[in-house]
Amino acid sequence: MEANSSGEDLCVKVAVHIRPLIGDEKLQGCKDCVSVVPGKPQMQIGSHSFTFDHVYGSSGSPSSSMYDECVAPLVDSLFQGYNATVLAYGQTGSGKTYTMGTSLKGGCQTGQIPKVMNSLFGKIETLKHEIEFQLHVSFIEIHKEEVRDLLDPISANKQETANEHAGKATIPGKPPIQIRETSNGIITLAGSTECRVKTLKEMADCLEQGSLSRATGSTNMNNQSRFFRRKTEEAAMATKRLKKLLEARQSSARDNSGNLLFSIKMSTPPNYLIKPYEPFIFSDYEIFLQGWLDHELEVQANVHEVRHERAALAEELAVLRQVDEFASKGVSPPRGKNGYSRESSMSTTGRTARIASLQNMPSISSNSLVAMASQLSEAEERERAFSSCGRWNQLRSMGDAKSLLQYMFSSLGDARCQLWEKEIESKEMKEQMKELVCQKQLKYTAGIANGSVRESATLMDQTRKMMPVGQLSMKELALVGQGGKLWRWKRSHHQWLLQFKWKWQKPWRLSEWIRHNDETIMRAKPRPQALLDVMYRN
Numbered sequence: 001m002e003a004n005s006s007g008e009d010l011c012v013k014v015a016v017h018i019r020p021l022i023g024d025e026k027l028q029g030c031k032d033c034v035s036v037v038p039g040k041p042q043m044q045i046g047s048h049s050f051t052f053d054h055v056y057g058s059s060g061s062p063s064s065s066m067y068d069e070c071v072a073p074l075v076d077s078l079f080q081g082y083n084a085t086v087l088a089y090g091q092t093g094s095g096k097t098y099t100m101g102t103s104l105k106g107g108c109q110t111g112q113i114p115k116v117m118n119s120l121f122g123k124i125e126t127l128k129h130e131i132e133f134q135l136h137v138s139f140i141e142i143h144k145e146e147v148r149d150l151l152d153p154i155s156a157n158k159q160e161t162a163n164e165h166a167g168k169a170t171i172p173g174k175p176p177i178q179i180r181e182t183s184n185g186i187i188t189l190a191g192s193t194e195c196r197v198k199t200l201k202e203m204a205d206c207l208e209q210g211s212l213s214r215a216t217g218s219t220n221m222n223n224q225s226r227f228f229r230r231k232t233e234e235a236a237m238a239t240k241r242l243k244k245l246l247e248a249r250q251s252s253a254r255d256n257s258g259n260l261l262f263s264i265k266m267s268t269p270p271n272y273l274i275k276p277y278e279p280f281i282f283s284d285y286e287i288f289l290q291g292w293l294d295h296e297l298e299v300q301a302n303v304h305e306v307r308h309e310r311a312a313l314a315e316e317l318a319v320l321r322q323v324d325e326f327a328s329k330g331v332s333p334p335r336g337k338n339g340y341s342r343e344s345s346m347s348t349t350g351r352t353a354r355i356a357s358l359q360n361m362p363s364i365s366s367n368s369l370v371a372m373a374s375q376l377s378e379a380e381e382r383e384r385a386f387s388s389c390g391r392w393n394q395l396r397s398m399g400d401a402k403s404l405l406q407y408m409f410s411s412l413g414d415a416r417c418q419l420w421e422k423e424i425e426s427k428e429m430k431e432q433m434k435e436l437v438c439q440k441q442l443k444y445t446a447g448i449a450n451g452s453v454r455e456s457a458t459l460m461d462q463t464r465k466m467m468p469v470g471q472l473s474m475k476e477l478a479l480v481g482q483g484g485k486l487w488r489w490k491r492s493h494h495q496w497l498l499q500f501k502w503k504w505q506k507p508w509r510l511s512e513w514i515r516h517n518d519e520t521i522m523r524a525k526p527r528p529q530a531l532l533d534v535m536y537r538n
Ligand SMILES: Nc1ncnc2c1ncn2[C@@H]1O[C@H](COP(=O)(O)OP(=O)(O)OP(=O)(O)O)[C@@H](O)[C@H]1O
Pocket: 018, 019, 020, 022, 057, 063, 090, 091, 092, 093, 094, 095, 096, 097, 098, 099, 216, 218, 230
């Protein structure tokens, strides 16, 4: 905990490190869009000002003072028994690796971590006679929503072999590490390698090994391919999520009230369970999902555009190289329809400059890439918004949140379907029971002691007495038929003859009797109002 200028204790301090434009950006004529307000830890982008605890780089404080002002006090507090964290946060290519010093090239000592290491071992050296120290290090990478162990010896070996043979960077090692929360609320990385280090050299080796194992390590590829690879991976993640969502949509149905029912099933439901018949309004979530789907589609469209643009650039580069080759042999390149008229009309210097810029261009200035970057930061913003409210706090990533949402939709969809089915079932059963009761009572007397049937409209009126069918005259029976009871008998009597045969003493006589009644019904005049008076006698 530190005290700021106003004497206030602060647990978290935020410092901004502004990096200068790098080679490719300068080549493309990019301009600095960030300025630092003189004498203040404040920076300006357009008309917006942002104030932090420190601003380094550009015309702010020199980067070299970052360690002394921000990190050294934390190292001191470690020796007083406190925990400390330094977190570098920023978009791809913003300079996190450079600032932290995790891309150790030939033992570069400029980043924060190498400085911390030096300071740690310096202090240990002076205190080792009084206190025994044990140092353990671990190194992880969060990549594509997964946590990877960079000190895992298996991945490290595979990495080396793969780099030798295939020249590829991403090699799956052991399964991704799980982020877990202990009962006392401590977040742990289950199964991550912890190496015990005794010397500065051992610790530096760990840092180097981990840096080399990074899937996105800048040591493994040049800027352009790294940038595109990162974007492609992000696009692949988006596609995966989109596919899941589309699958969920395809398997969804709309109930008769127009609400969306998700029937997607998850093999391992998350811990958040919803009561099966909890009332739930889908429309807000539908809107949210619709918005999210649109966003993902837009990202996809942009990725497609970027790929297209990249292919066009690669094509231009190939043509320029060929023209260059012709020129170096002293041969003039073919002109005409399929020739290289535009490229060959360029001056040699112009062509060389264009080749160099095409080789190095990470296409960062491309409009679609800029749009995509802003969309991705919007997604990050949403993720932050999610993780800062209520129960969403328990979620570790946007992926978790989406899984939870899908699970909620799935459970609620199922619950609504079940409810709907049950309602239909119970309606049908009531109908059947009503029929049975009528049939039985017409043959014998009222006697079915079933709660739901007792409650049915037919039997609600206790003042009315059910009459056995034998006591009704033919005319009365005809009226009953006209009122709708007897035609139902006719429709279903074959079924219940089979089903309730054991109940009826002489079913063949019943058939005869119904046929006889049918004939009577056909002859009788319709008088539906008289139905109840016939069925129930006061
Ligand atoms: N302060 C700086 N001064 C000079 N060059 C810098 C500075 N910060 C970063 N760079 C350069 O900018 C490029 C991108 O930096 P870096 O690889 O550290 O970004 P990153 O944020 O770690 O990217 P990623 O998230 O993709 O790993 C590198 O070529 C690096 O050398």
